[in-house]
Amino acid sequence: MDNKENLINRFLSNLKILFSKLLLKIKGFFIGLFTLIFIKPYELFRSLFLGIKNLIKNIINAYKTERKAFFKGLSSFFIPGLGQIRNKQYYKAIPLFIILAIFIIVELTTGNYIYALTGEIAQYPAEDKLYFFRDYGGFFTKGIWGFFSLGELVRGDMYRGEVIRTFDRVLTWRTADNSRNLLGQGVIALVFLTILGAVWIASIVDAYKSHIKQVKTGMVEPVKQFIRRIWDELFAYIIILPAVILIMFFTLIPFLFSFLVAFTNWTGRIDLGDELIFWTGFETFTLIISDAAWFTFFLDVLLWTVFYAFMSSVTVYVLGLIQALIIESKYVVFKKLWRLILILPWAIPGMISLMLFRNVFADNFGLINQLLANADLTNTVKEILRTIGLLGQGVAGEDGNILWLTSPNNGRLAKAIVIVVNLWMGYPYFMLLITGVLGTIPLALYEAADIDGATGFQKFRFITFPWVLRATAPVIITTFTFNFNNFGAIYFLTSGGPRYESIPNSLRILGAAPGQTDILISWIFKLSFDATVRQFNLAAVYSILIFIFIGLTAIYNLSKLKSFWEED
Amino acid sequence: MKRTLKDRFSRFLKRLTVKNVIIGTFVYGWLFAMVAIVFTPLFWMISVAFTDATNLSQVSIIPNPSEWSLANYIELFTYRSRAGQRFSDYLQAFFLSFQIAFFTMIFVVIVSSLTGFAFSRYRFKAKKKVLLGMMTLQMFPSFMGMIALFMLFSWLGLTGNVYAVVMVYVAGAVPYNTFILRGFMRNIPKSLDEAAMIDGATNLQIMRKIIIPLAVPIMGFIAVTAFMAPWMDYILQRILMQTGGRDTVAVWLFRYMDPLSQDYNPILFMSGALFLTIPIMLIQIYMQKYVVYGLTAGAEKG
Numbered sequence: 038m039d040n041k042e043n044l045i046n047r048f049l050s051n052l053k054i055l056f057s058k059l060l061l062k063i064k065g066f067f068i069g070l071f072t073l074i075f076i077k078p079y080e081l082f083r084s085l086f087l088g089i090k091n092l093i094k095n096i097i098n099a100y101k102t103e104r105k106a107f108f109k110g111l112s113s114f115f116i117p118g119l120g121q122i123r124n125k126q127y128y129k130a131i132p133l134f135i136i137l138a139i140f141i142i143v144e145l146t147t148g149n150y151i152y153a154l155t156g157e158i159a160q161y162p163a164e165d166k167l168y169f170f171r172d173y174g175g176f177f178t179k180g181i182w183g184f185f186s187l188g189e190l191v192r193g194d195m196y197r198g199e200v201i202r203t204f205d206r207v208l209t210w211r212t213a214d215n216s217r218n219l220l221g222q223g224v225i226a227l228v229f230l231t232i233l234g235a236v237w238i239a240s241i242v243d244a245y246k247s248h249i250k251q252v253k254t255g256m257v258e259p260v261k262q263f264i265r266r267i268w269d270e271l272f273a274y275i276i277i278l279p280a281v282i283l284i285m286f287f288t289l290i291p292f293l294f295s296f297l298v299a300f301t302n303w304t305g306r307i308d309l310g311d312e313l314i315f316w317t318g319f320e321t322f323t324l325i326i327s328d329a330a331w332f333t334f335f336l337d338v339l340l341w342t343v344f345y346a347f348m349s350s351v352t353v354y355v356l357g358l359i360q361a362l363i364i365e366s367k368y369v370v371f372k373k374l375w376r377l378i379l380i381l382p383w384a385i386p387g388m389i390s391l392m393l394f395r396n397v398f399a400d401n402f403g404l405i406n407q408l409l410a411n412a413d414l415t416n417t418v419k420e421i422l423r424t425i426g427l428l429g430q431g432v433a434g435e436d437g438n439i440l441w442l443t444s445p446n447n448g449r450l451a452k453a454i455v456i457v458v459n460l461w462m463g464y465p466y467f468m469l470l471i472t473g474v475l476g477t478i479p480l481a482l483y484e485a486a487d488i489d490g491a492t493g494f495q496k497f498r499f500i501t502f503p504w505v506l507r508a509t510a511p512v513i514i515t516t517f518t519f520n521f522n523n524f525g526a527i528y529f530l531t532s533g534g535p536r537y538e539s540i541p542n543s544l545r546i547l548g549a550a551p552g553q554t555d556i557l558i559s560w561i562f563k564l565s566f567d568a569t570v571r572q573f574n575l576a577a578v579y580s581i582l583i584f585i586f587i588g589l590t591a592i593y594n595l596s597k598l599k600s601f602w603e604e605d
Numbered sequence: 606m607k608r609t610l611k612d613r614f615s616r617f618l619k620r621l622t623v624k625n626v627i628i629g630t631f632v633y634g635w636l637f638a639m640v641a642i643v644f645t646p647l648f649w650m651i652s653v654a655f656t657d658a659t660n661l662s663q664v665s666i667i668p669n670p671s672e673w674s675l676a677n678y679i680e681l682f683t684y685r686s687r688a689g690q691r692f693s694d695y696l697q698a699f700f701l702s703f704q705i706a707f708f709t710m711i712f713v714v715i716v717s718s719l720t721g722f723a724f725s726r727y728r729f730k731a732k733k734k735v736l737l738g739m740m741t742l743q744m745f746p747s748f749m750g751m752i753a754l755f756m757l758f759s760w761l762g763l764t765g766n767v768y769a770v771v772m773v774y775v776a777g778a779v780p781y782n783t784f785i786l787r788g789f790m791r792n793i794p795k796s797l798d799e800a801a802m803i804d805g806a807t808n809l810q811i812m813r814k815i816i817i818p819l820a821v822p823i824m825g826f827i828a829v830t831a832f833m834a835p836w837m838d839y840i841l842q843r844i845l846m847q848t849g850g851r852d853t854v855a856v857w858l859f860r861y862m863d864p865l866s867q868d869y870n871p872i873l874f875m876s877g878a879l880f881l882t883i884p885i886m887l888i889q890i891y892m893q894k895y896v897v898y899g900l901t902a903g904a905e906k907g
Contacts, residue, residue: 291750
């Protein structure tokens with residue numbers, strides 16, 4: 038009796054501790070959320086406001102105390118490099134002039150200002166409104182104009198007494214606006230103008246500071262000394278420049294473009310040239326929540342994505358662990374050979390394995406169906422699958438192959454296969470990793486356990502497993518985020534199929550319904566590239582949602598890595 | 606001390622207890638089952654690749670050497686869709702992929718060793734924010750971005766251009782590799798730099814003569830992963846290369862596996878895939894020791 042009570046008490050106290058821990062976690066989560074939504078923006082605005090206030094104060098201060106330096110800065114404010122010339126630093130002025138000149142030349146050569154000046158405006162006067170930068174602006178000004186307006190005129194519109202056409206070589210302003218291209222051009226123009234702005238500000242600050250320095254030292258810094266100083270001081274910036282330029286072009290610009298698409302109404306239904314894209318703000322975001330049918334699909338896909346990412350990481354980890362433990366156990370000889378053989382699935386390129394398995398599970402003449410037919414097991418397996426609720430295809434005892442990946446009734450089966458195939462491909466990686474970690478566990482721990490008379494399972498439970506888990510925890514989270522976005526695992530194996538049995542009409546019109554094994558990322562692919570769908574704005578919205586989720590997970594993961602934040 | 610066969614046998618008998626036999630049977634049973642699961646699809650792939658069958662139904666499930674034929678490979682290496690092509694379609698795709706992979710590897714190693722060095726050795730403003738920003742930006746799903754890239758490449762007339770695609774891959778690979786290299790390089794003692802600095806070495810010399818040679822193993826890992834990545838990346842190559850009229854091997858493979866494509870032919874796919882798999886598999890197996898190493902290098906310190 039006593040023992041039982043004791044047990045219950047212990048259980049209750051454990052429960053209490055668990056509950057309070059959970060409560061703390063939840064509390065922490067809400068506090069974090071609160072800070073994120075309210076405190077952080079407040080702090081941001083406050084620091085922004087204070088920064089601007091400080092800046093103005095500093096400028097006024099500079100005007101009062103360092104008047105000469107202030108005017109040199111001011112001349113750089115009008116033309117970058119002018120202040121440097123007045124400082125007699127021609128080696129700084131010339132590159133600054135060149136940068137400005139490049140921007141101006143690009144603007145002038147891509148624009149049609151010359152026609153505007155030679156009387157085209159008088160010849161074709163605008164009755165209503167003249168879009169000067171649309172008609173004559175160069176790359177940057179037209180880009181900015183296009184970014185904010187996303188175009189004004191389409192084929193057939195009357196403008197300045199002429200009809201807008203698809204393309205006009207002579208009067209280029211008669212060419213219809215293509216909103217998509219304007220948006221792209223606008224993003225690129227904005228990025229470049231931001232860079233120009235940064236250079237401009239740097240030149241102002243430099244002109245001001247150089248003057249003060251020259252007064253202090255009484256000399257102009259010679260060219261050679263300047264170059265050496267820059268090379269030394271800015272060495273780190275110079276060597277990360279290639280990476281920054283690459284990332285700006287091939288990551289940042291595409292990112293900004295796709296981010297902005299979420300706030301437009303751009304779909305494949307909009308015939309560019311005949312119709313315009315508009316800024317719609319958060320309309321697309323509200324659509325995915327307000328449309329009930331759409332929202333259920335979204336939740337379905339989201340749940341499956343999370344389930345898939347979780348299961349595919351956990352199964353792979355567990356099998357990898359078992360495999361590593363078995364091969365490392367004292368019962369196994371030729372460890373290296375076993376490891377080499379069992380590692381093969383990892384060495385095969387993923388896309389090939391996935392497409393191979395697509396054949397393996399093919400409806401007709403796929404390997405599995407052939408094997409089952411040869412062994413006369415088709416119906417038995419069907420029965421088993423039906424009993425555990427994976428198979429919904431046809432009625433009991435029906436002939437025919439098992440439709441592993443294609444029957445709308447077999448959604449769960451297809452999902453199971455996706456996870457199993459991922460397991461086949463993924464376990465060797467963890468087997469490798471965990472084998473490596475096992476080697477790092479100090480033998481002294483096991484010896485001590487032996488002395489205390491621990492059983493094999495206890496040694497695993499209290500030494501091996503915690504050690505392995507701690508060493509591999511970041512990798513598990515990385516795997517989870519990887520699988521969350523593992524487009525190939527779905528696309529090459531099932532292409533998202535099988536389709537849902539019934540699709541509500543509101544979705545049928547959009548034609549954008551996911552398949553039963555579609556995870557978010559492969560659905561996004563369908564939404565943006567499937568020729569009959571092309572819901573670009575929706576795809577962009579989902580991309581942003583994924584990005585927020587994955588980004589937060591990754592930052593959390595990194596924050597656990599002490600080494601990342603350590604200053605060196 | 607050398608043990609004789611007899612010794613070994615007696616030791617073996619001593620260990621032959623009931624418990625050990627049961628566990629041993631289980632362990633080996635498990636291992637053989639795993640091997641069977643791993644190999645069944647692979648053997649099937651091989652036997653499909655070496656048939657002259659035109660339909661999967663005619664392929665025997667168990668590899669049967671007497672029925673083997675090289676018909677598929679002859680087609681792979683001779684079929685030219687356009688007259689006057691120097692190599693067959695498949696080989697051309699293969700070489701194109703090889704080009705992309707090779708240049709990606711070179712540029713990734715150069716660019717990420719520069720950035721890795723900068724991030725491990727210098728203090729500069731917003732260092733962590735830049736690194737974190739680069740790595741987070743990378744996580745944005747790239748499909749919509751590909752539309753933007755496609756527009757950019759079309760304007761510049763770069764669709765079908767090898768280097769343009771390479772640059773996209775390099776931009777994608779640099780942030781994570783920088784992270785790994787940074788983790789590795791800061792374990793190299795700073796005293797080495799300082800000693801060199803006293804001897805009058807410049808920044809560039811320290812990097813070239815001291816840090817880079819010491820970081821060779823991790824750079825080998827980075828080089829191989831960078832080389833491997835473009836082989837099987839499909840979507841980007843489809844958008845940026847195929848529209849320029851050039852197939853990479855991934856695009857080729859997918860074309861033969863896509864039921865909607867007119868080239869659909871799973872048997873030819875298997876032969877092409879097998880041909881590609883073998884070299885990649887060998888490199889991967891050779892490189893496996895770096896996996897654990899590369900994984901932990903970025904994360905741990907000391």
